[in-house]
Amino acid sequence: MDELICEVCGNKTPKLYSVIIEGSEMQVCKECASLGKKKQPLPTKKSHKLRKQISEESEEELIEDYPTILKNAILEKYGDLQKFCRSHNLKESWLKKVIDGHIPLTLEEAKKLEKILKIKLIIKQTYTLPEENSKPENTSKKPAFTLGDLLKEKLNLR
Numbered sequence: 001m002d003e004l005i006c007e008v009c010g011n012k013t014p015k016l017y018s019v020i021i022e023g024s025e026m027q028v029c030k031e032c033a034s035l036g037k038k039k040q041p042l043p044t045k046k047s048h049k050l051r052k053q054i055s056e057e058s059e060e061e062l063i064e065d066y067p068t069i070l071k072n073a074i075l076e077k078y079g080d081l082q083k084f085c086r087s088h089n090l091k092e093s094w095l096k097k098v099i100d101g102h103i104p105l106t107l108e109e110a111k112k113l114e115k116i117l118k119i120k121l122i123i124k125q126t127y128t129l130p131e132e133n134s135k136p137e138n139t140s141k142k143p144a145f146t147l148g149d150l151l152k153e154k155l156n157l158r
Helices: 066-078 083-085 090-098 109-119 146-158
Strands: 018-021 023-028 037-043 060-062 122-124
Touching: 060 109, 066 083, 066 109, 066 146, 083 090, 083 109
Parallel strands: none
Antiparallel strands: 018 023, 018 037, 060 122
């Protein structure tokens, strides 16, 4: 069993407590915890499992001319930016900066604006991977100069 060591007395214990003793935070056993002010118990290795964080790469991307499409849709449906921002609780200065291209629009913000304005700002990208058996074509007529070529050249000179 993995036992943890108290920083004050050095005894092995299954559970440590985070305690502030004379201004320093220390990991101590239950008996030594009375020497300072208790913060919270630290998790033991066996009692808590780490969650796996899966990072998903998004295949979604904003269209290139989203500022103009966004501006045109707002002006068409609301007349001006101020009315649109008031009715949807958005900051007008932020929206002006997005439309002018000074601030990039995040995917979450774009999805929100897509729902409100019923327009398309996000496209899904498809990526094609090269085949495993295919070899890249050598586009240059001269072969690449390698370290082996350099060694052969140096050995021939001597």
